[in-house]
Amino acid sequence: QVHLVQSGADMKQPGSSVKVSCKTSGYDFTKNALHWLRQAPGQSLEWMGWINGADGRTKFSQKFQGRITMTKDTSTTTSHMELSSLTSEDTAVYYCAKDRMHLDHWGQGTLVTVSS
Amino acid sequence: DIQMTQSPSTLSASIGDKVTITCRASQTIGTWLAWYQQKPGKAPKVLIYTASSLENGVPSRFSGSGSGTEFLLTIYSLQPDDLATYYCQQYHNYPFTFGQGTKLEL
Numbered sequence: 001q002v003h004l005v006q007s008g009a010d011m012k013q014p015g016s017s018v019k020v021s022c023k024t025s026g027y028d029f030t031k032n033a034l035h036w037l038r039q040a041p042g043q044s045l046e047w048m049g050w051i052n053g054a055d056g057r058t059k060f061s062q063k064f065q066g067r068i069t070m071t072k073d074t075s076t077t078t079s080h081m082e083l084s085s086l087t088s089e090d091t092a093v094y095y096c097a098k099d100r101m102h103l104d105h106w107g108q109g110t111l112v113t114v115s116s
Numbered sequence: 117d118i119q120m121t122q123s124p125s126t127l128s129a130s131i132g133d134k135v136t137i138t139c140r141a142s143q144t145i146g147t148w149l150a151w152y153q154q155k156p157g158k159a160p161k162v163l164i165y166t167a168s169s170l171e172n173g174v175p176s177r178f179s180g181s182g183s184g185t186e187f188l189l190t191i192y193s194l195q196p197d198d199l200a201t202y203y204c205q206q207y208h209n210y211p212f213t214f215g216q217g218t219k220l221e222l
Binding site (some may be wrong): 031035042045046047059061062070083095097100102103104106108109 | 148150152158159160161162163166171174203209210211212213214215216217
């Protein structure tokens, strides 16, 4: 059974960075990409990018280029997403989701609040 | 970026009704479209992929159709558990983009 378990909620100051983790199980981590998305309060979903589970290649939305990093650890089947230079506009629930062309399994979400 | 537009934004229906949600893409996406259901405080769950394929475990009262730029999600015989917000998503081009959502309520 596929599971994606994310790290807990976090509160950050404007200008700082946040790192969210996604621990996967139940499938071959190296055979599927992992996507990261977010959802601001009351808003729709926004795709941020993906990381290839085999070779670590990444593809980011232009909106986040320059301030987003995605990494993977095959030994722990975990991916991390780090977003820097945070502003209040980055307050959202962040999700990881497994790729099967569409997004077939999702983490439970991680609330990141940016506030001074 | 490809813009996805859903209608209506809110849909009032009764148990047992047949409901239809429309999703339009700003350019052709073939059948690279998925539909997701999201309940408050929960992650989205995929219902339909490649426009008309039913995800494993999803009840057969959910049906998707369309290609190109116009797509439909139909729920036959609405059940209480179906009250949620529904999103369409294109995965034809990067960045993947979502519709603004359709909230289904009684």
